[in-house]
Amino acid sequence: MFFEFVKRVKNMTNNVWLFFLDLIFPIECLGCGRAGFWLCCDCFKEIKFKPRQYCLYCKKENDFGQFCPAPARLNSRSGGCRVNYSLDGIWIAALYDELLVSRAIKGLKYYFIIDLADDLSQLIILFVDRLLKPSRILQSALAGGVAWRNFKLAENLPLAILNFKDNLVVPAPLSKKRLRWRGFNQSELLARSVAEKYGLEFDGVSLIRTRHKKPQAKLTEAARLKNVKDCFEWRGGNLKKRNIILIDDVVTTGATLNECAKVLKAAGAGEVWGLVVAKG
Ligand SMILES: [Zn+2]
């Protein structure tokens, strides 16, 4: 009886709360202000994808966001960025400068508008469709005998793209403290949608953030590296050369994703690729 009463009061206050929330914070498009959507179709269509992928370290453009491999000549100045990372590369859907993208990410993370996770997932999915195009062309070419042009393409194609269906999707984890504060892990919401869309296996429990440190956003590059060092742990089984897609909302220096990749590779992962909504 008492509990029933408490439940009813709670429901009532919830409704009252939602009513006031809607008054101060009505649902309207972050772009054009149209009522009833957080991101209307027209504004969503206006969002530009990042036109080319690049090596996150030296910003040299390439096809798949891989880090530059070791230089062919020993005294060559370019290349070799790969040696600084455990991560194989990062796929970046859009730029944080894109106003709607930064608003949507902030809305999700700091105003807890969970519906925006669907829009941001959709953005990642459209981006991945584009990323997979060369592998689809290549797969049909492989079936019909490989032409030289396709052979060259295959040389550069990451295994995680060529065998896309075999990837394991893992979200970048939050610490317990941060998870309690926000109530959800935004990366997990994105990762679930991506895994579901492509029928990929998902693991949202085995990669753990063991320590809570300062939010990365307020730190310099060197401080970021130190801040995330030894903060992650893989509590799942041996990954047996499985390729991993590690999903996060924003990448800046890649320090967080790289620390995750280090732990995943120590647990036997094959390639580890970051997949993010935006470059901050
Ligand atoms: Zn709009």
Ligand SMILES: [Zn+2]
């Ligand atoms: Zn590079």
